[in-house]
Amino acid sequence: MRMDFIRRYVITVLGALVIGWAGCAQAVNTGGFSNTMGGDSYPAKTVSTLAELKSAVAAGSHHIIVRGTIYGGPSLTTLTFASTRNNNTTVEGERGGQAVLENIQLKFDGEKLALGTNVENIKVSNITFYGNISDLQHLPTQVYGTANNAGINYEGVSLRRVTNAYITHCTFYNTSDDLLSVTLSSDYVTLSFNHFYFSRSWAYMSPDPVWNWVGSYTDLAGERLAMVIGANSSDSYVATGALHVTVHHNWFGPYMRGRPLFRGWVHLYSNYFDNHPALSGSRTANDGHRYPLQQYNAIQINSGSVVVSESNYFYHTNNTNNISTDSSGNIYKFYERNNVYNNTTGSSASGSNFGTSPVGYSYTITAASRVPDFVQRNAGPQ
Structure with missing residues (x-):
């Protein structure tokens, strides 16, 4: 790692000293753990077709601008950025908020690099990601670990062994796995001003296929999950010292069934969790x-996590703060202050109060009472 791309963070985490590293080609205050502008300073390549987008990725373009809607085909397309030559990369939508990637996943994946080397300095912004319901319904039964797993692995953006990433002003909806994931010891990530939701058409799709995600079968319509930070208890903040993620000014909902699920060191502030209209009852699937x-939870505090939640607004959410570790005895910490819970149902854990902010970066809180209006007006592509 070149020293001119290194910035050292010394963060006092609720009494424990944590030292982390984040590379930066261009420093910027994202209001969170990341500090990158990706490849914004590189010459831009504008793409408007799938062939052009694939070509730009294959050529290692550092600054890709998406124009209009690009369709990934009925079998889904995953574009993978898996080399250090992909460091300092921006993929963004053209101004105006009309850039769409349909049936296309962007996968930033350093897991095949030498141990200790990650893909670095990634920015994704101003794009709508979504899955075509009819295409997903017509896939053969999807089973994890088999040749039929395109839908099992399909998200909008996947960060795997990525250091310093900034995902901002995007919309994610109707993908068949989580909408987004941050896993495999990724570190220093900021997720801001995004909209995560599912459509009513997804929740009530007919036919409703039954797939096997991780060892058990469930219906596609019920796979309405926002995101996961940390893949399992071995891929958590406590286990790895990584997964520092800031989640701020995002809009989660409507029609979200569960998550985000946190196994990282997560600073969650000024987000709007919107579960109105709340769904109830059940439906019959193909089996x-x-x-x-x-909805079974709004946020899930899981193994090896530290979650600091402040000035968020929860509206009609069910089982809002859910403690659900991978196995008994797994440790976690949950802190909160100044959140608003409006017409919430079910049970919800209460976090310990805290005083001085435990993060080492500057950020601007939007008071929870103002969050619904402010976030709805500002989240998503611009």
Whole structure:
């Protein structure tokens, strides 16, 4: 790693000293752990077709601008950035908010690099990512670990062994796995001003296929999950010292069934969790079984995590703060202050209060009472 791309963070984390590293080609205050502008300073390559987009990725373009809607085909397309030559890369939509990637996943993946080397300095902005419901319904039954797993692995953006990433002003909806993931010891990530949701058409799709994601079958319509930070208890903040992620000014909902799920060191502030109208009851899927429609949690605090939640607004959410570790005895810490819970249902854990902010970066809180209006007006592509 070149020293001119290195910035050292010394962060006091609720009494424990944590030292982390983040590379930066251009420094910027993202209001969070990351500090990169990706490849904004490189010459831009504008693409408007799938062939042009694939070509730009294959050529290692550092600054890609998406114009209009690009369709990834009925079998889905994953574009993978897996080399250090992909460091300092921006993929952004053209100004005006009309850039769309349909059936296309952007996968930033350093897992095949030498140990200790990650893909670095990634920015994705101003793009709408979504899955075509009809295409997903017509895929063969998807089973994890088999040749039929395109839908199992399909998200909008996947960050795997990535250091310093900034995902901002995007919309994610109707993808068949989580909408977004941050895993495999990725570190120093900021997710801001994004909209994560599912459509009513997704929640009530007919036919409703049944797939096997991780060892058990469930219905596609019920796979309405926002994001996961940390893949399992071995891929957590406590286990790796990584997964520092800031989540701020995002809009989660409507029609979200569960998550985000946190196994990282997560600073969650000024987000709007919107579960209105709340779904209830159940529906019958292709296997003849009935599956619940109701939201099972808004946020999930899991193994090896530190979650600091402040000035968020929860509206009609169910089981809002859910503690659900991978196995008994797994440790976690949950802190909160100044959140608003409006018409919430079910059970919800209460976090410990805290005083001085435990993060080492500057950020601007939007008071929770103002969050619904402010976030709805500003989240998503511009």
